[in-house]
Amino acid sequence: MTEKTTRLADVQADSLKPFNQTEAKAAFSVLKEIAASQPTVAELLKSEAPLKDFLVAALSLSPYLRETATIAPSLVATAIDVPLQSHLEAVVSQARQSWKNGASEAELMTALRKAKREVSFLVALADLAGIFETRETTGWLSRMADAAVASAIDHLLLSAHASGKLKLSDPENPSAGSGVVVLGMGKLGAFELNYSSDIDIVVFFDPESGIVADPDDATELFGRLMRRLIRIMQERTADGYVFRTDLRLRPDPGSTPLAVPVEAALIYYEGRGQNWERAAYIKARPIAGDISAGEWFLRQLVPFVFRKYLDYAAIADIHSIKRQIHEHKGHGAIAVKGHDVKLGRGGIREIEFFAQTQQLIAGGRMPPLRTRVTEQALAALAEAKWIGPEVAKELTEAYWFLRDVEHRIQMVRDEQTHRLPETETELKRIAYMAGFADIAGFSKALEAVLRTVEKRYAQLFEQETRLSASEGNLVFTGQNDDPETLKTLARLGFERPSDISRVIRTWHYGRYRATQSVEARERLTELMPDLLNAFGRSSRADDALLRFDGFIKALPAGIQLFSLLGNNPALLTLLVTIMAAAPRLADIIAARPHVFDGMLDPSLMAEIPTRDYLAERLTTFVGGARHYEEVLDRLRIFAAEQRFLIGIRLLTGAISGERAGRAFTDLADLIIEQALNAVQAEMHLAHGDYPGGRVAILGMGKLGSFELTAGSDVDLILLYDYDSNALESSGPKPLDSSRYFTRLTQRLIAALSAPTAEGVIFEVDLRLRPSGNKGPVATRINAFRKYQQEEAWTWEHMALTRARVICGEASLVEEAETVVREMVALSRDRAKIARDVREMRDLIEQEKPARDIWDFKLIPGGLIDIEFLAQFLALVLDGSASTATGSETGNGTARAIATLGPSLMTADDIEHSLQTLSFLTELSQIIRLCVDQPFDPREAPVGLVERLCAAVDLPDIGRVEAEVKARTKRMREIFKVIVTS
Template sequence: MADQRTKRLVDVSADVIKPLNKTETRVVVSQLKDLGRQEPVVADLLLGESAVKDFLIAALTLSPHLREIVARQPNLIAQALSTPLDESLEGLVQQARQAWQPQADSPSPSEAAVMTCLRQAKRGLSFFLALADLGRILDAREVTFWLSRMADAAIAAAIDHLLLVGSETGKLHLKDVTAPAKGSGLIVLGMGKLGAFELNYSSDIDLVVFFDAEAGILNQPEDGTETYGRMMRRLIRILQERTADGYVFRTDLRLRPDPGATPLAVPVEAALNYYEGRGQNWERAAFIKARPVAGDVAAGEAFLKELSPFVFRKYLDYAAIADIHSIKRQIHSHKGHSTIAVKGHNVKLGRGGIREIEFFAQTQQLIAGGRMLELRTKATEAALAALAQARWIDADTRDELTEAYWFLRDVEHRIQMVHDEQTHTLPTTEAELKRIAFMMGFSSVPSFSEALQKRLKTVERRYAQLFEQEGELSIDGNLVFTGQKDDPDTLVTLQKLGFKRPEDISRVIRTWHYGRYRATQSVEARERLTELTPRLLKSFGESSRADEALLRFDAFLAGLPAGIQLFSLLANNAALLDLLVTIMAAAPRLANIIASRPHVFDGMLDPAILEELPTRSYLSKRLDAFLMGVGHYEDMLDRLRIFAAEQRFLIGIRLLTASITADTAGRAFTDLADLVIDQAFQAVQREMEASHGRIDGAEAALVGMGKLGSYELTAGSDVDLIVLYEYPEDAGDSDGERPLDPVRYYTRFTQRLIAALSAPTAEGVLYEVDMRLRPSGNKGPVATRLKAFERYQAQEAWTWEHMALTRARLVTGDAGLMKQGEASIAGILQTRRDKSEVATAVTEMRSLIDAEKPPKDAFDVKLIPGGLIDLEFMAQYLALIAPGEGIPVQRGLTTAESLKALGTLMISKDDLETCLAALKLYSDIAQVTRTCVDGHFHPAEAPAGLMDLLLRVTDCPDVKSLEVELKRVSKAVRRIFQAVVRA
């Protein structure tokens, strides 16, 4: 918080507020004169004229509650006038926090003494804060912070007192009587505004209490529920019972699991089981702000960490958005807050109120917090700032809602300041509304009303943009799909919308409404789909070959296990609906992925997805967040499969929408593979060490080959890998319970790694793994010792194996061996070779491929003469002969980068440009087709949308022109290849 040390009440500005009226002013002045007889500071104040005198009189005319405090405790006014605010506020918080502590040579204070101490501290703090708030010496942020600090102190003191009493009566055995809560296993969580340090003057404090019976302080653990239940009833009495000194905080424990059927304190294990199996969406929203405020704080932090996957799911149940919004609708319906007014308006629950701002932030935190740790913030203002930083909302929305939030909190505070009542509703009379207007610093009710309505309407508009349904879509004509026969007018409407076969489309939609698919069996799903149908038809009608696209969507629906979530999402997000139409029109492979794993679509909720490049750091950050809290091996692998599938999908979407180029996609697919393989490698290492221990001094590393090595993976690529290991000559067996010698150890390690990456599970396969590029291919051992690898490459390897090695790259592993492996590969490639022998080997290899793997058609850009293989072989050939020509060879390059680096010295400028242009054309085609279809791409069978996309990417007017261009380019590349690679 801001430093309060220079802030004093006497520094208040002139005319910050006006007194209510002359009558009230006379009453207050008389009261202050009486008080001045006891407090010289007050008497001195009244003698002269000053801003603080005028302010104090005005404040007491406006708040009967403050007048009551002054009458009860006159010394508070003298302290307010003479002592710096931070000193007074901090002193009162500490007074409350220490209320439980025994004094020197005295027994523990009685419950009555604790209650009195807490009430006096709270009353003093509320008085100082109210004056500082009305005088604009502290803003609402600072006021809510201090109120929350006082609540923390009071709850913690009461809990410590109760634990100490429990110890003195023999119910508990504390670990440290000077710190009763430490290690107690008693968890007290502050929820809502308390958890976010946002309490208002008359807030309830919402608490949830859990306990660990095995923490070791219960003398009879089986009586934990009864013991702590009685303790919580006493806690409520200590905090909220009204005595001659007032009360501390009204206390509510109803946010605990199933409050009608559970005790006031719930065992931790029972709570976790409840949230895992039956937790509600509103409970997820509530726990965003949860914070340990008393008891065993370390245990509370651990509990919240364990609960994190419930609050912030790894993927979203889209129906949760509608569910959370329905809570807000129920509030409007039940409380009668359906319109914006001033008189009688509820600034918390009404239209445009505080709750709408909170829901605005919390719902988006629930949506994205599973992936974006930076959104897991408790305070509303901080949440809005984080959403803007993550580009979920724009800066204007953040600023408008933040300003409105604190304005409304100011109004709420002043409503409560009048009589210390727990209310959020503005007065219904002009006279009482005038009181609130003056407390807010306005000169009249109309000026206050105008300012208030401006904020309420701003919030309502922003909230509606996020949550409210769009108005009915205007479609000219009938859309009727009931009965057995087609409605003639509906067929006409479908034709106008862009469908060539309206009868087929009408029949398909009737199938949806009959509930013949699993996704449309429930009444709720059919209702949501019915609402969505006009928008679906309009969107699909605008796509190329609308009938094909909608029929593909129908096939997608037929395979969908449930529909409510997706229909809820699409109904609330027009941009995603348009994207889904694009996928259905152009990318059957992506459509199949959505059908089999609907949660991959979650990532599309991120509004920055098409703007933010999928760089390595971006993917790494997302992966770290996704894996947070995962410890079990199988859970880790499943999380990796989910993450990889989703991110491959999202990279494909970016490519589909031209947000990234094919080159960027290749790099992104490779970075994703690197990160996921690294995590799998580490997980397998941990499993091996748990089962078999470690071999002293041994290390392992993973070499990426092929397109993985050259950063050119596509959506459908497998990964070429070689496992290297090394160990000291005198190394013995591993030191675990089941020891293995080094060869068997790393053979087993490699087998486990292959299984981790390629074994099919319910979450799919991470990557198909190809290890045929290891020494001796499939005949050799699955893992290779570095010394054997070096010997093989130096003495036995064929030229084609050295060609493959030009794309080798150390992907992950132990740092020492990665460095050695990189040096070994670099050394092998620096060998001077006979140019003619290399050319002969490369030519023979290319001829063998021509003979054994002929291309399927002109679009088989990898295998066609003059295709990708020619370009890759050319780059590899140049890398192998470069040392003999005295040319340095860089490592870790793409094929294009390698050709640029080496080709300038060995290929003419025009031929090099031809090769690079061909490589771009082939890469564009390969990346797009691998993203959009499984297996080989056949133009005649491709969806119209895919052909449109391909023509756009390749800048060709039609398919015939593209085929002609492919023939021209491939012929030129084959000529250059034959000229460069001369035997």
Template sequence: MASTSVADRAASVLLLNPSLQLRPLDDSHAATVIGDIAASAAESDLPRLAEFLSGDSDARGFLAAVFDLSPFLRDLARRRPRMLDALFDQTVAERLEAIAADIDACWQGEGISEAELMKRLRLLKTEAHFLIALADLAGEADTRTTVFRLSVLAEGCVRAACAFLLADLDRQGKLKLPDPKEPARESGLIVLGMGKLGAHELNFSSDIDLILFFDHKAVVGDPMEATDVFSRLARRLVRIMQDRTEHGYVFRTDLRLRPDPGSTPLAIPVGAALNYYEGRGQNWERAAMIKARPVAGDIAAGEAFLKELRPYVWRKYMDYAAIADVHSIKRQIHAHKGHGEIAVKGHNVKLGRGGIREIEFFVQTQQLIAGGRFPELRGRETVAMLAQLAGNGWITEDARDALTRQYWFLRRVEHAIQMVADEQTHMLPEDDEGLERIAHMLGFGSADAFSQAFRASLIEVEGHYAALFEAAPELSSGVGNLVFTGDVDDPDTLQTLHTLGFQRPSDICRVIRAWHFGRYRVTRSAEARERLTELTPALLEAFGKTRRADEALMRFDEFLSGLPAGLQLFSLLQSNPALLRLMATIMGAAPRLAAIITRRPHVFDGLLDPALLSELPDRAYLAARLTAFLDGDRPYEEVLDRLRIFAAEQKFLIGVRLLAGSINARKAGRAFSDLADLTLGAALDAVSAEFERRHGRIAQGRVALLGMGKLGSQELTAGSDVDLILLYDHDPEAEESDGDKPLAPAHYYTRLTQRLIAAVSAPTAEGVLYELDLRLRPSGNKGPVATHMDAFRKYQRQEAWVWEQMALTRARAVAGDRQLCADIAVEVADILAQPRDAAKVRDEALKMRRMIDEEKPPHDLWDIKLIPGGLIDLEFIAQVAVLTGKFTGKPGTTATVDVLANLAPDYADAGMRENLMQAFAFYLSLTQIIRLCLTGHFDKEDVPPGLADLLLAVTAMPDFSVMEAQLRDMSETVRDDFDWIIGGKAG
């Protein structure tokens, strides 16, 4: 055989030089995967790649690890091995340059269609995305280079799409461009890249935030049509960028950062925009404009527009109210400083404690305050501005170095999370394997080593952020008197209280005098009164910031009036500002929680646990605490009371974790459901034992509780009722129980069920455990309250309506005899698996939804359950999928979001599934917070400002109007998908 030439040898070397040698999770799986890709290369006539992947080298070992760790990158390599093969001829940097040139030119060509442009952009973006990931994981590109490459890629795609659309409008005669070969030049179209795109800081699976403006002067034709012309261009731009096709998508695109997005067109005239910003612009919009950069369209016009905006964004002099508002942006994000350890699993790298957002806010708030006077502080890039802040003496060099180091580390973690499956998520996995995967992707030897480094990073960031927080202007030091002695109001104190945000300062003086005069048990000791006196300025300031200061302080007063002692509480609040802020948030924004803490002050004791926010309230955690709480031989009535006390306290503490951001809405729903399972199970045990003392047992008698509705799907909220069916079974030969007062089986279980209802729902001095609803049992209210297993089986198989079987898709055995629970799970799965006429099921679901629309119309857009495209539509889509065999996930799945994630492709395509899951997560976040804080209907005209802040924080939205626009957009999309799927067009 002839020797291999130098050129051939060079051609067989992959131009990728990993400086990190990653380890796979599973060596055998990695070998299989790399073999599959080698086979795909051979089939695609790529012999050098096939040979390389079948050999043995560091680069080949690196690729094997990458494709084992990232299913997303593995599938791309398997489908398009040519992307890897290109690296024999060009380095990643060279290939990315070539792709960028192709993107710039891809809109050109005689007669190119929009569909062809979409295909070209998707193929080019996918290859660039793939190569950027490989270079990042290999350590060949640092994180700064990675975010820059991703931003350049997105910018190029937007630029090409806009060029195509402008040229197309010129061909249609809608615009008269000065030079159709350079459509963007002097076109009047301004496309601003916001956020991470504007700052060249995009993450791996980021969406891109754009705002579109246009200059009327550049429009030829009827100026009255200009808004419509450019808004249609914006709609087409979004479709080109984010619609999912067989070739994927380019970038998810968001236009909701434009002025007043709920009532403005998608593209806004420059004059109207300038008027808005100068007259009604919010501080969060000023903060957003720091990173704004023209990325497409008429770049010169974009630069001119931003120059016009400079006086609005960069004020030379900031009044106190503006500075306070800037700090309120931080308070909205930061509500949980110093509460014990940080849980790594499930941590939000972007929004969580010590995360990326804290570093960004650290920089941006100081830019807003000082940038008007110091132009050098007006840059877009976070790390560059950290350096500039240090150079100007605003922060220490230590802070600059620490935050720079941790910013890039956290961005690497964020990228690894997103590279696993190309999902727009910032949450670390909650399972051991998932965390190990992220650790390996980042080059750590183990999940423990990564967790240690990650926690240290968050703590360092949080420390610097907290220091900035403490440096915020303090109203309580120097704006006037706070004197509450004597019987006459001090005029200066009244003014101080008014400045702090209280509308009824005289009433507040009266309340505080009552505290200081020792009129409550909590303030009868001199030491407690002294401690409260020291605490009062901070207390008033914290309540003032709730923006319903009077109501919040009155609720706190009611809370104090019920406490037996206060020294420990006052000392704790004085030494722990985070706890004080949390108390103020509860009193100002969460009337439901405030009512709980006022009626049952002992629930506050749970907040004293330093590990509260780092411990996940999962089933094992709750079960252990319930067992300890019920420990000992207790009378029946005491057990029921202790169950009420335990449930109230744990509901409150789950709610506090949700408010503080240590758990998300889904975890809260699961925790509320686990709590219900456990306490209902304990109540059933207690009732059964008490009932058996008098009536004995039925031979082989077994009882189980079947959770329905939100209990079954583990989506309970703080205010949910509980839907149950009680099922029983016994020896067929049994005629009566064996106790002193025997009962026939049917009568026995009916009476037992009635006892359970009373034990759970009857109000006592400790309140109600749960409101029970048994209407989903066979035959509803007309049927017996307890159902024999055989009767349940027969009814569901032969008589049940479609809506009853839809409800059964969320059924879950939650308590009772273990074997009966297992039997019920098998029976429910068998019933759901029965063949059905899919068209009939969809038709019945459609009729039922229309009936709900007619009989229970939504109050308004915020009636999230009932609005068209709301929670009911999502639940119906999931339930119909299960009944018609269009669910591809694990049998027995009851959670709506898990069903939506596993809809069959012929039922809902990938784009629909993503829309539905995003909508469900958004609705769930809003619903959990609203139900946690309020007992009645959500009225957006009367929403406590503190609650509005909580909703913005949990949805990561900058403004209420943006959040409302998001809700409207999502509900319209879901209703369209509902009509497509349930209306029968999905096949």
């Protein structure tokens, strides 16, 4: 193109029609006002030159151009007078140098805004006049963006140098050798910027470049500079803005700073980069900063972007990105009114993806395909015989036609939109700007182009395999939500599909250790339809999946788990059940994922966790431990895993609440015995044995009566005895008897309850020992006997009815059992015991009343009433019938009522008491398993509410509540009748 033909004055542009007469008159009025200060414009208006009609038409069609002409009237004269090409060169060059000569930030911002306004105005007129083809328009806009960003970067580096925050090697050329890499992405990188485009850039820096004194400060420093860059580029002032600037194409934008260290970026792309990021980097180009460093950086990314082998796997992934951007109504079908010419069917993005997908597939082996420019990529694909020349020609023509339409849409009001108007009137504006005589001609041409693109695009992707055709879209690639996927998630049962989509994208970003490997993400992608189906069927699916997110976040690796879940639907269902119904269990596996390993045992649900079953596994698990701390850690791991697995059986209904209480208790017995053995062995090493020393552990409360829950602490009393003639232990650090057995007890408590990396085994409560917290932590057997005979209160003898010797030296175990049996069997004044029991119950009710009907322990007629009733029966009946209720196999409280009740209770009362105990035990076991907080059916996971209803065979939680009230009301009446003087 010669200079002569780049003047508007020399172009016959009478084919552009004005929008209407009213708008034409308004445009002419604006030109008349401008003519008062611009002789060139005045001269034009006196003439009959086609240029006059063109300017009137252009300003009538574009309110933005008319407004710009009003703000900067000299631009109209410039457009008429100067050779546009050389003048634009000068404006862009001046913008690039605007950081020089000590320009302040405000001066730089003004200069860049004026330059952008001038370039936009002149390019728009040249475009509408047909002087510039669309490819030239995009080129000038891209060069302006390059100049603006580069000038701003130089200014920012120089200002940081001047303030002493960094030291440039050449302040006259700030970017040289700075290690600051600024890449233009997308259309900017390919010199294809649209008229009102945002610009996508990514910024990297080399902390070792030498310009920052302390490399550790570089991230914060460059982050601040990038925030200033955004302000320079996009803050609206009286002079407008330069370009809206988007830095979200950087690695993992949700968790990285605005400027990313080069090495961190390379590591990210090597290990976690996704296909959509590969596609984005096809067009990447260094536009500012250290250009040579930017070129080096892109060379390092070539193996990531263009893989050595044919990459057909990229097809479905790239197509999923296309589906992701069908955001609004109308994208799903060919249309004219309201159609999005960029993102809709047959639009610009389909042409870009058509080219980029094949570039990704074959670019690793065919370097000529590695071109940034869409038109050149299509030509290269035809040259390489990947597509036919007719396809390349069709799509190239379609591409520039659609880009031309896109520019007209944006020229109207300088808005970043790609959507055609919905109304006839506004559609006519676009048709006229595109050079058509009417809407019908424009619509026909546009529809033909859109259908051509749609056909070619569909042919490329016709082999695409959807993740789950039956469920619709499940697309989690890229940065934005796929609207069809959001609809699918909502249909599956998720109430906040956008939140769920964001969480799953986090997995695909590889932010968690479990999803960092490509293979893990592939397995997860394959699993996704089944996973979301399973979670969607659960109540409060969103909460359940968010708990699963916490689980994945804690996993050290994910390939094995995702593979197992993909091949084991029952395991997946079980995991979903946990996440949906049992937040407490979900928290456990999130904090300690190893407990999940036990769920992989295929016989889990078939095996009843008996004492022998647990003992065998504990012996195997702890047997290889070589030292004290290792033994304790293995006990902690085993206890956590087995409590979890017992809980799983309870949650799924494989065992009852009563059976679970027995299993939790058997597990506690075994762990306490092993811990005692380990502590005694450690005491032996440091302090030797105490002559004649014997130790036994007395389990109290729910531990004694086989009624532990998932969250119970353990009530213990440590009993001991020794040779009274001995003065101290036999080891290298001898201790007297009191200190020896006190230290042994303290070590046992620490072994069981001290928090470590593997958690706590049990919280230990010693308050039931003689004299409670005022007494010594360990009690000699004769002192224990004497205390029980002479000092113990009625409530302490009540506690003894549930006491059970768990472990210890055989002769002391027998002696302790005898003491307990004798104390419980003593003859007592029934009236006094009844009075004491009632007073104790009244005191509890007064000082710690029940929270609500769901406080099964404390409600009148609840578990305490039933337990006190059993303990009362054990204390007041004669010795032959009355034995320690916890010392036999079975549930201690139930056994006491069943065996002792007939002496004082009717058969109906016994049956009601036992049924109510079983009913409340079932509910409380499940609740304690699933939640840490007080149960409120309005706030509880719906899955938990459903499990409770199923456990007691009632249709809804309202019926469960009614049943609790009815049962406990009668139970309170029975308690009052029996526990009476």
